Amino acid sequence: MLSAEKHSHSLQVDASLIHFIKGKVGSAQKRIEEEMAVKIVFPSSKNEESIVIEGISTDCVTRASEKIQAIIDEAIKTNLDYSHFVSLPLGIYPELVDKLVDFQNSILGINYVSVDANVESDYNEETSDIKNKGQELIEGDDVAVELKAEDDNHVKVDSTSIPFVSYPPKPPRLPNASDFGIDKTIFIKPATFHLTVLMLKLWNKERVNAASDVLKSISSKVIDALDNRPVSIRLKGLDTMRGSLSRARVLYAPVEEIGSEDRLLRACQVIIDAFVEAGLVLEKDAKHKLKLHATVMNARNRKGKRQSKNDSFDARGVFKQFGSEDWGEYVIPEAHLSQRFVYDENGYYHCCASIPFPGKEACKM
Template sequence: MDGGSKKEKMVNLVWRPISTRSSSVVYSEAAEGQCSKPSGVSERAPVVSAGKHSVSLEVGASLMKFIKGKEGTTQMKIEDEMGVKIIFPSSRNEDHIMIEGGSVDCVTKASERIATIVDEVVKSPSLDYSHFVSLPLAIHPELVAKLVNFQNSILGNQSIAGDEQDVQSSTLFDLGIEKSIFIKPSTFHLTVLMLKLWNKDRFNTARDVLKSISPSVMDALDNQPIFIRLKGLDCMRGSLAKARVLYIPVEEIGDEGRLLRACSILAFSVN
């Protein structure tokens, strides 16, 4: 979610997924009231035909790999122990997996096992962040212009001769500095917090909360513009050698602490 522009004294928070598809998981129970529902999951009725029992589970793309396991080991273990077949979607646009078995009991137990795996994953650091909350800065044309000028000044120093013998080993090109590594000016933003929204309930809840706290965020900012200073450079998650995202930390100009108060309201309310 990106947010920031003032309209009728409200903060316009925009929901932004990190990937092109947000992840979700909804549990489907394949028993006639025979098993208890694990926390954080919901139910769907089973399908029974000609001695074959099946249930459909809606699983977000970010969770599929944990159900499969390394080289499919987790999937094969569940299938062997429970006597079922787990069928994954052939299209990336589908989030459902199907569990088929010879009895309601085996399908139910396999469903419970998968629900347990999901519960463990969402509580661990293994699950990647799926969304983030931010304040958009691209709504200010003068800031976008400065960002474009900065990028051009860096890229303009890059000199690549037609003859490879004339290219110095320390050029920006050799260091991997090119246009693709810069953020698009139209998406210039200030990140407030990262979120792991692994199911539709959490997604909808976070969305509703953000809508409801807009007045509180504006109150924390005293309904006035805030000035920040970009300071330093840092990498996101991990060492410099493995860094994939670099960002510039910010500090508020002045000692009012309004930005920190507003960010704290967002972080506390959503989490």
């Protein structure tokens, strides 16, 4: 006979993972409870980050814990979105923010540059021609119509003297940004402009604290990699990260280190290696080669319509207008452990931890 004594185990689980354990309409939770003779108790408030597994034996609780952990691991690999990232802030520079605002306003304006440069000129010529034809109709010869009364109830009109008038077609509509899959939501907010060093999935406070500690612990190593000198970058032009220009998903400004010493890349690699060694980076992410980039448009950020993995926009017109844009030169002030979707008072991503770069005091903060 099984003992009536209850056994329990507490498992730390972030709120973002709870629905994976419950499953659709509670199906996953019910299956685990029935198969392993346990009861899963979920947090009663958002401030709690642990679930409790109760069972009539240690073995039942252990097997249920292992099953739940397997569900969590799979969810983290395949379903859970990135929650944090290591960033190099650039939105601190007012002149750069102004350029980004002008960039967005120009593209979203009613006179958006079409892929075909002849569209606007054709439009002007055609509307001008239509206007002239309309003027001719208005200023043409007077038309005389002869009315003949045959009797008290009928009037005969001599239509042979009435000319046939054909009205000009309506002018074509000048294309705008929405015709190319572009709307305000796919632009990066200027105040959050940054370079991305490393994407992270930190699903509970324990991992966030661990990541913060890792970043702070390597401050001196990062400064050494920079030779204890300020590092500046130049942003110029545009390029696409995924897909062609006609079906772009991410459009970014390429980054060039001033001086071509690769000090910034070495410093970033120090950061990446430290997070990998601490076990805070997923295996697939650890294999990615670092590509410093400053994203300006991302189709994944689109709101107001159903998302799809293949969502894209036509960037050919944007590239024609801004493909050679000189965004300027800037000193990198520091590295942040940033939290996605959460913002501080300055409009930048919430900073969980940061380390200064040489020359930070000279930057416009």
